[in-house]
Amino acid sequence: MKPKLGDVIAKGTFEYNPVLIQCVGLCPVILASTSVQSALAMTAVTFADLLITSILASTVMKKWQRYIRVVFYLIIGMLIIFPILWFIENKTIMNMTLGMRIFLPLIAVNSVTAVHCEQFAVKNGLRPAVFDAIAAGLGTGIVMILCGALREIGGKGTFLGYPLGVSFKLSGMLMPYGCLVILGFAAAVLNKIYTRKPRRAKKEPVSSGPEEVSLDIDSGKDPEQIDMDFTFDDDEEYEYLLSSVNELIESFSMDSEREDEQ
Amino acid sequence: MEQKQSAPAVKSTAVFGDYLIMLIVPAVISIWYYGTAAVHTLIICAASSILLDFVFSVLFNKQYYAADLSGLCTGLMIAMMMPAAVPAYVCVLACAFAILVIKIPFGGGMRAPFVPAAAGFASAAVCFKDLVFTYSGGREFMGSASLGSILQAGGSVRITSASFLDIFTGNIYGPMGTGCAAVFLGCICFLLIRRRDALISSAAFLGAVIVFSLVLPRTGGTALSSLLLELSSGSLLFAAVFFLTDYSTLPGHTLNRIVYGLFTGIICMVMRRRGIYEEPVCFAVILGNAFSPLLDNVTDRLQVIFTSGKSKKEAYDR
Numbered sequence: 001m002k003p004k005l006g007d008v009i010a011k012g013t014f015e016y017n018p019v020l021i022q023c024v025g026l027c028p029v030i031l032a033s034t035s036v037q038s039a040l041a042m043t044a045v046t047f048a049d050l051l052i053t054s055i056l057a058s059t060v061m062k063k064w065q066r067y068i069r070v071v072f073y074l075i076i077g078m079l080i081i082f083p084i085l086w087f088i089e090n091k092t093i094m095n096m097t098l099g100m101r102i103f104l105p106l107i108a109v110n111s112v113t114a115v116h117c118e119q120f121a122v123k124n125g126l127r128p129a130v131f132d133a134i135a136a137g138l139g140t141g142i143v144m145i146l147c148g149a150l151r152e153i154g155g156k157g158t159f160l161g162y163p164l165g166v167s168f169k170l171s172g173m174l175m176p177y178g179c180l181v182i183l184g185f186a187a188a189v190l191n192k193i194y195t196r197k198p199r200r201a202k203k204e205p206v207s208s209g210p211e212e213v214s215l216d217i218d219s220g221k222d223p224e225q226i227d228m229d230f231t232f233d234d235d236e237e238y239e240y241l242l243s244s245v246n247e248l249i250e251s252f253s254m255d256s257e258r259e260d261e262q
Numbered sequence: 263m264e265q266k267q268s269a270p271a272v273k274s275t276a277v278f279g280d281y282l283i284m285l286i287v288p289a290v291i292s293i294w295y296y297g298t299a300a301v302h303t304l305i306i307c308a309a310s311s312i313l314l315d316f317v318f319s320v321l322f323n324k325q326y327y328a329a330d331l332s333g334l335c336t337g338l339m340i341a342m343m344m345p346a347a348v349p350a351y352v353c354v355l356a357c358a359f360a361i362l363v364i365k366i367p368f369g370g371g372m373r374a375p376f377v378p379a380a381a382g383f384a385s386a387a388v389c390f391k392d393l394v395f396t397y398s399g400g401r402e403f404m405g406s407a408s409l410g411s412i413l414q415a416g417g418s419v420r421i422t423s424a425s426f427l428d429i430f431t432g433n434i435y436g437p438m439g440t441g442c443a444a445v446f447l448g449c450i451c452f453l454l455i456r457r458r459d460a461l462i463s464s465a466a467f468l469g470a471v472i473v474f475s476l477v478l479p480r481t482g483g484t485a486l487s488s489l490l491l492e493l494s495s496g497s498l499l500f501a502a503v504f505f506l507t508d509y510s511t512l513p514g515h516t517l518n519r520i521v522y523g524l525f526t527g528i529i530c531m532v533m534r535r536r537g538i539y540e541e542p543v544c545f546a547v548i549l550g551n552a553f554s555p556l557l558d559n560v561t562d563r564l565q566v567i568f569t570s571g572k573s574k575k576e577a578y579d580r
Contacts, residue, residue, distance in 0.1 A: 171389050175388065188367070
């Protein structure tokens with residue numbers, strides 16, 4: 001079955017976000033997200049690098065040895081990232097100073113590219129690999145731009161270079177720890193959204209007093225013949241009950257083991 | 263079941279209750295020296311800490327214990343390290359960092375990986391360096407410079423009996439509640455009675471500072487005057503009493519507590535000589551906190567390597 005573009009992008013961008021969930025490519029995000037402009041430039045570079053490397057990995061490099069492939073990811077990364085960043089910094093009218101000179105080798109050794117090519121592109125065809133590259137590029141880009149916007153507003157008091165008239169600036173936001181704090185909170189929010197806990201069974205209406213339970217011992221019925229056919233509203237409820245029973249069994253078995261040890 | 267739920271609150275109340283008792287005297291002395299400015303700073307820090315703690319605990323769906331004094335203690339500790347005339351927003355932002363970034367996400371004051379007050383003050387020092395290290399009030403030694411800035415500039419202070427008394431009682435330019443060495447000696451005595459096990463790291467920390475000051479003095483005077491100035495300047499004694507004894511960041515083993523104290527003391531003194539901030543003790547404490555779990559981990563592994571049988575199992579369980 002061919003993967004749908006929408007599903008792949010939704011999963012790759014948010015549910016398995018490369019930066020927030022897989023925790024790869026943190027160095028470029030921290031370095032490049034000091035302003036929205038530099039975040040946009042870095043997003044474009046990462047996107048181009050991911051797309052080209054994924055296409056090559058899914059078509060040409062499939063039969064190569066793994067250690068050769070990884071070296072080639074880095075070489076391709078350098079060949080793409082260095083010229084594009086140099087071009088953005090020096091030859092465009094944006095006249096941007098990205099300030100990444102000494103960190104360029106760290107940015108070029110992009111773990112997002114290596115992870116996505118090695119885990120997905122090599123094992124799949126061209127179409128899924130391109131979809132995955134787009135999703136990973138989008139996921140990284142959204143995080144970079146979000147961090148860039150928050151850090152620029154907090155640290156410089158501007159947005160896209162325009163002053164916002166903020167009376168004080170938190171220069172700590174422009175430091176790496178400022179970005180890590182933002183990434184931590186963003187990862188927590190994403191985890192909260194995508195961690196679905198099993199829904200608990202619906203509560204019974206609270207009665208005014210203790211419920212009366214009658215046990216008819218003399219009914220003459222065999223206990224094993226009592227009807228045990230439970231009905232559940234949905235699968236989640238059933239799974240929740242099953243997991244609770246399993247936990248109970250495990251706790252009993254652990255208790256008995258402890259007693260045996262004693 | 264009810265007892266189990268309230269256990270962390272009880273422990274937290276007992277620990278932070280002791281800190282609160284110790285914080286009362288420096289708070290009173292700061293009000294004595296700086297007047298209404300100190301009262302404003304204390305109220306703003308305490309109120310913002312408690313309010314942020316309550317509001318965000320509710321927002322993040324965490325249990326908020328009314329008797330948990332960690333929020334109040336964090337606010338007061340931050341206030342003590344600030345200059346009396348610091349703007350209110352600096353205090354609020356420092357408290358917000360301590361509570362929202364360090365305390366609440368990691369499960370409260372007894373589980374925070376870093377000392378929240380140290381982290382809050384460090385973030386304020388990074389963001390508002392000029393405001394946090396500009397002092398007012400107190401007896402002048404060299405213009406309106408604090409002892410920390412005099413030492414950082416390589417200057418010397420001629421210690422007479424009058425100036426010694428001022429230094430010892432905190433009547434000098436500096437943070438509003440951390441200058442009075444006499445109070446912190448009293449606090450150490452209180453901790454000797456109440457929490458002796460937590461004082462090991464403080465003793466190691468002070469030992470490292472004393473040796474460093476005597477061997478490599480920053481001032482032109484005698485080694486003893488260098489030691490007195492190093493101990494009295496900035497928030498060093500305050501950190502030894504309140505940050506190095508924090509249970510959530512202390513290593514478990516006694517030997518590790520000594521190593522932790524020594525490491526923090528050495529880093530603090532190196533930062534005082536080479537760093538850009540006149541009072542880097544908070545940064546040294548944070549760095550020490552980061553290595554604290556590693557120390558326990560290494561000790562556990564070594565214990566596993568050098569022991570066998572039942573003791574190996576105990577080492578793993580620990």
